Amino acid sequence: MNGTDKLVRRVVTAGVLAAIAILLGATRLGFIPVPTPAGNATIMHVPAILGGIMEGPAVGGVIGLVFGIFSFFQATIPMFKDPFVAILPRIFIGITAWLAYVALRRLNEYLALVVSAAVGTLTNTVLVLGMAVWRGYMAPGVALTVGITHGLPEIVVAVIIVVAVVSAWKGLARRRHARL
């Protein structure tokens, strides 16, 4: 694989995964209803995690950026109409997920996937809520409650999706090569 090859792959992967992030938000499919005041757990950040794992921090970061910009424009609650809450934290989702994946990949591929999905989700939860508290939209206690009631289900769902998608995709890719 030469340089241009990689560039095309990165650009296209980032575009397609960003499209999924937008789609999950626009169809409300990315929101899983939970019985808490804030209402929904999200999986809209999963494309950013996948981008980070599969194509590196730049792709993960850009997908997070698109997701953030979209959630900023689409926001229907005051908190997410603040770019510091909606956009900035999202850039880091793919980057931390990539770091976790690269650090653990040699140990065990599955462990790396699980941990990086959890780390990416935590990045989203902690940074967004942290920014919300810092900008004065939420009291720290409320943010902590939201973080726990949402963060945990979000981590579990993100881990399941990431492991399922990456292992299925890698399996498919391997089979295709075998046939060639």
Place this chain on the structure above:
Amino acid sequence: MQDFALLRHITIGQYLPGDSFVHRMDPRAKITEVLLLSLALTVNTSYLANILLLALCLGLIRAAGISLRYVLSGVRPALPFIIALSLMQLAFYGNPSVTSRLPVITFLRWGPIFITSSGLQLVLVSLARFVDLMILASILTNTTPLAHLAYGLEDMLKPFGRLGVPAQEISLIFILALRFVPILAEQLETLAKAQASRGADIGAGGRWRFWRTARAMLVLIVPLFLDAFRRAEELIVAMEARCYAGGRGRTRLVQLRMGRADGIAILICALLAVGFIWFRKSFPF
């Protein structure tokens, strides 16, 4: 189960054709102005500044020829949540760091509930700011075709190219993402129908049965990702076959032109933004 036609729900940044002054402006000018005014909005916490900014935004939306009702129509489903959040903010956030010249009056202090005038100000100001940003974002996306926004973004990032920012690639990613949304939405619809015909209970479960809802969702989302990757592979081959080699030296069909009016509009917005930021602590109330 009733929502198979997913495409119909997508109204992000719907471009509304028109011929107003705002429609005819250069996208770069519009992006710059929205950024400047948003910055002014996010640092001002006094009542007066927010009233002035709200008036300014209402004037702008009039100039763009968009109806306020249309802009705010997306808020309606979220209204209960907004109210609940505002009440929580009001009840538990008695001592916020709002820069105000008004004396702080404590309305109620009872256990964890602590309601003060500065807490009230924080709530009202964040609601006003929300409406303002809603309007600004709508002005940008409703009066500019998405491709032009992407071109505008690309041209604005170009100067950073020397620092290693791949302007053309970033704008291509945006265009690809927006182009792929309807394609993947159609795929999602097909998947939903396929799973439902096999007895999957999509959308069931509700608020109290989180795991059921999540599991029903997985049978849609995992295939959706795999399909997206397959389409990405096809597009990679297609782009390589056409010798795409990055943004360097590429030319474009649409060339953006800044007019005098664009320059003047940017200047006015810049002056307003600087004024609002500079004098943010001098507003009387």
